[in-house]
Structure formats: structure tokens, C-alpha cells
Amino acid sequence: MTAPLPRSLDPAPGEVLPGYLLRLAHRLAVAPRDVGHLCGLTTGSNLPARHLVCLNDAQAQQVADVCRLHPAEVHALTLAGQAPGYTALRIDDPGRHQSPTSMANDGWVLTAFSRYCPDCLTETNHVPGGPVWQGSWRLPHTYLCERHNRLLAWQCPACQTPAFSNGYRSDGRWRPTQLIPAPGLRLDPARCRHRTGGGRVVTCGQPLDQRTGPAPRPTPAMTHAHRRLAEAATAGTDQEVTSLGQQVSAQRFFNDVRTTVSAIRGSWPVAREVLADPGSMDAVAAHIDALRRPHPERTAALGDGRVARTFGHPPADPVPAAALMALTVAILDDPSGYHTLARLLSALPATSTVHIRLRQHAPHCSSTMTAVIGRSIRSPQTAAGPLPLFPQPATHRGRLDPRTIPIVLPEHWVAPLDELDAPRRQLLRDAPIRLVQMVTGYSRRSAASYLGFPLGSLHPAADPLRAWQMQPGNAEAYQSALHRVAEIAIAEAPRR
Known part of the structure; x- marks a missing residue:
């Protein structure tokens, strides 16, 4: 077990892990990478950006032990902890196979850089360790500071590199991202950490907590949208x-x-x-x-x-x-x-x-x-009819043997479907196909073929059901019922 640091800091409201580690390292007069290593967040010489998105319980506990915090405080330093309703930060987002790494590489999460408000950085200069970087600045829909009624900045005024980033390669692609850019350097948290090249090239060091011109103002529509999204x-x-x-x-x-x-x-x-x-x-x-x-x-x-x-x-x-x-x-x-x-x-x-x-x-x-x-959106025609207007995601992949799914579902399986005001004959024909898709990821055509349905019969049988699903709320209700049917089938499946 790593010993706690002799001194630590309380997280500031709205702060996320990179800014917290940067302030803590600045207060201790050490490199951020050293603090990250003690916290178990380093991989070789890197501080992976995925830790900004979320931490598992063991990682959160180690950070808490080292920094003298409660694990709940550590989880609150991640974007997932601060934005529980934001789809791009949910590992359990339906229909997507997400991991902290894939979420950190999602264009809807700004892990490669951070927007910022120079006025907010100035106002938090008095906080121990230096200015505070807000976690919300890493979300694409956070584009203004309502406190100062201005659109956020996103580039260093000196080197024009995105703030809190490692910058670009010569071909315009991002350099490999890290939780903290140039983590081996000791710098004030408000200074630009970009290095224009590799090796020991001098860091930019421009203070980002200074205004360089009039701040762009949001329109009322921008402010309203910002509040709705937040x-x-x-x-x-x-x-x-x-x-x-x-x-x-x-x-x-x-x-x-x-x-x-x-x-x-x-x-x-x-x-x-x-x-x-x-x-x-x-x-x-x-x-x-x-x-x-x-x-x-x-x-x-x-x-x-x-x-x-x-x-x-x-x-x-x-x-x-x-x-x-x-x-x-x-x-x-x-x-x-x-x-x-x-x-x-x-x-x-x-x-x-x-x-x-x-x-x-x-x-x-x-x-x-x-x-x-x-x-x-028009779908291309195939021998088995058009692609489904309501595609079925593989939400239960590997949880049920598809061989246990019959072409005619047992009566007690279809109880959740009976609660729907849908065309029953078409519903009972469609449901087993979707169950196979849910557990295998097959296309509709392949799932129907697996069960033994004649492929030429797929489109005519589905027409009334598609029309029903287009009514508000029906498609969502159908998916909920299918999930309940799947859970019944899984509960009855023989144990291996």
C-alpha cells in the first residue's frame, strides 16, 4: 500500500482529476507525473487520458489513500461522476460496447484539450496550488461561462495550440493525449504546457488566466441551449x-x-x-x-x-x-x-x-x-425486403444460447408483449427474430434464417408492426418489453 502524501488538497467545486493533480503537484513542488505514479495512474511514463473519464473502485481507493480523500470525492473528480446523464460517458449506454479508453477517444468528450474561461482561472488564483480547471469545460456542450457572460476560449493566445493539450503533429493529428500534458514539467496550473516539438524543446508557458482582447458574448439562444444541455x-x-x-x-x-x-x-x-x-x-x-x-x-x-x-x-x-x-x-x-x-x-x-x-x-x-x-431515411432493398426501420442492437450478446430460442415463443415468455397495444400476430412473429439478434448481433435476415423463417415472408409480415412502432412511444415500449422477455428466457436457461 502506498503511504499517504504528507500534505494534500481538498478538491475545488467542479474540478476534475487533471486539474486537481496539477494543483497538488504545484503545491508540493514536484512533477505531476510523480503524483500520478503514487496514485497508481501511470502506465510506463504516461498518464492515460482515460482516467479523466472514470476510475474503477480500486483506482479510486488508491487515489483516495494517497491524497487523503474519500473514494466518493475521487469519483466526483471524473467526468462520469460529474455528468451522470451524459450518454457519451456511460459505460452501460445501450447498444454500444464502451470502455474508459473508447469513451476517452469519443469526439463527444474533449479529452485531448480543454476549453477555459480566463476570468475563472484568474478568480481561482488564490486557491491553494493555483487556478482551478472546471470539469464541465471538457464537455462539448459547455461552450460559455454564464458567470462572466462570455464564450469560452480554447486556444493559447501565444502558440495558438488548444489549451491543456499536447498539440498537433505536423499532419494536423493530435499528439498522443495524456491526463496532463507534459506531465514531467513543473508549471503553474494556469500556464500553457504545450511544447512545439519533441525532446527538450522549451515549453510555451503563456499564462492562460490573462485576457488578450474582448470576450465574445453569447446570444440568448446560445445561453438557453447551454442551460438545457447542462x-x-x-x-x-x-x-x-x-x-x-x-x-x-x-x-x-x-x-x-x-x-x-x-x-x-x-x-x-x-x-x-x-x-x-x-x-x-x-x-x-x-x-x-x-x-x-x-x-x-x-x-x-x-x-x-x-x-x-x-x-x-x-x-x-x-x-x-x-x-x-x-x-x-x-x-x-x-x-x-x-x-x-x-x-x-x-x-x-x-x-x-x-x-x-x-x-x-x-x-x-x-x-x-x-x-x-x-x-x-431510405434503406436499400434486398431479397429479404428493406433494412429494418427499427434496427435491433445486440444488448444481450453472450448471455443466452440462441439455440434455446424457439420460433414460437412460450406463452409465459410473451406476457410482457401482451401488454402492448400492437398487432399480436406480427408481434409474435417478429419477437423471436429480435431475441436472436439481441444475443448474437446477427442481421435481421440472418436471425430469421437461423430460426427457419422463409426470407421472402419477412417484409409483408412486418408492415403493420412497423406502422405501429412509428407512433410516439411504441418503439421504446417494444424494446422495454423485449428486454423483459429476454430476462425471462435467461432465467430459464439451463446452467452450464
């Missing part, structure tokens, strides 16, 4: 938020947000008329124009690295990010916003890879969004 990110599992006129979990709301962002960017400029704010829309237009340029022009035009290089990820620059999120929330706040979404989704290029991503994503959005995606 409230959803901190919502508990039993809390609901509004999306497209219905109450949904925070996780489904953020899936709606991601879907809407993809639709806006992929169909631009169709969405330009939705929010009457020419100034902010100009920022979105410039960003999307840069995205559409060929590589390497795109890298030079964007200047904000890997985070902004695909249409599915938000921009790193807070100005277009704020405009994009304001437009997104304006659509989702409108109970009839599905009309706008249908227009955007229908305008996506026929060859767009966004189609595939959205079809996979659809079951995890609100039921209204799922229905809009199903109606608006």
Missing part, C-alpha cells in the same frame, strides 16, 4: 427531460442531440432558415465549409484537430459549437420539430455514411426521433 448532463437516472414534446431520459435526449447535429451538418444549408441569427449561422457555415474541403486543405482550414473532422462530432471552437448547439436545441424544444428533422434527414446525400450511423443509433433515441429517422 441540466440534462447532470440529471440522475430517474429524471426526465423534454425532447420533441415528450419526456425522455437524459440519455435518449443526448442521443437526439447527436442525431440532430449530424442531420444539420450533413444537410447544410437546409437548416440555416430554422434559427434567425445570421451572425451565429455564419460561424456554422464557415465550419461546415471547412469540413467539406479535401484533406489536407481541411486540416489547415479547421485548425481544431481530430475533434472537428467528421460531421458526427461537434467543433472544438466554441463559437461554431455554440451556434450549432443553439440550433439543435431550438429544433428539439419545438414539439413539432420532427417536421424540421424530417426535412433535414431527407436532404442527406443518398450515399452518406450518416444513414448507416443514424439507423444504428435510432433505437436509442426518443421514440419520436426513432420514427422520424425510420420515415425519412
